[in-house]
Amino acid sequence: MDNANHQKILSDVDGVLVNWEDAFTSWMSKQNFTVVKEKEYNQYTRYGITKEESDALVTRFNDSAWIGWLRPLRDATDYVPELAKMNYHLECITSLSSDHYASELRKLNLFNHFGTNVTKTRCIGQGQDKDDILKEYEPGHWWIEDKPRNCDAGLNAGHKVILINHDYNKWYDNPDVIRVNNWKEIIELLRGEK
Numbered sequence: 001m002d003n004a005n006h007q008k009i010l011s012d013v014d015g016v017l018v019n020w021e022d023a024f025t026s027w028m029s030k031q032n033f034t035v036v037k038e039k040e041y042n043q044y045t046r047y048g049i050t051k052e053e054s055d056a057l058v059t060r061f062n063d064s065a066w067i068g069w070l071r072p073l074r075d076a077t078d079y080v081p082e083l084a085k086m087n088y089h090l091e092c093i094t095s096l097s098s099d100h101y102a103s104e105l106r107k108l109n110l111f112n113h114f115g116t117n118v119t120k121t122r123c124i125g126q127g128q129d130k131d132d133i134l135k136e137y138e139p140g141h142w143w144i145e146d147k148p149r150n151c152d153a154g155l156n157a158g159h160k161v162i163l164i165n166h167d168y169n170k171w172y173d174n175p176d177v178i179r180v181n182n183w184k185e186i187i188e189l190l191r192g193e194k
Helices: 020-030 041-047 052-062 065-069 098-115 133-135 148-156 183-190
Strands: 006-009 090-093 118-124 142-145 159-166 176-181
Touching: 020 065, 041 052, 052 065, 065 098, 090 098, 090 183, 098 118, 098 176, 133 159, 142 148, 148 159
Parallel strands: 006 090, 006 142, 090 118, 142 159, 159 176
Antiparallel strands: none
């Protein structure tokens, strides 16, 4: 793929391209933890544990081999290949881990699902803000997210923001953010059909 002729779309990974939540829930059950509050983004609320304990468990999970085998989210593998036909490619920005090998597993997982449609993956520390990285890109790119805080960061950097709907982000209401349910709707939006 000649990336010089393709337009960049900036994308988060977890909750956008891959299903981190289901994998983490399975992993947590193997650690003998049970969800106590569904439809929550914060894992400490979801599991009824302290934030410190939650952060440590998320770090263990994100640094584990599980990261290399996350399943694609919804219809992502069906529709992401359409991007190349429309002269687009994805550059991912993901708050995963500062561990080099976790980052390599993340890249491998994305390549196994999406091939060369993902041309670059920038892994930053778990929970790290994306504000400064989004400002490195010239304003006007599409930015696809699932976390409201990072939608705001994209808007502040001058990007056009798409939010993938999840139970945990239903409360967020911003008229400058386009909400979608799946990648089919993203493709329709890019084609001007939505």
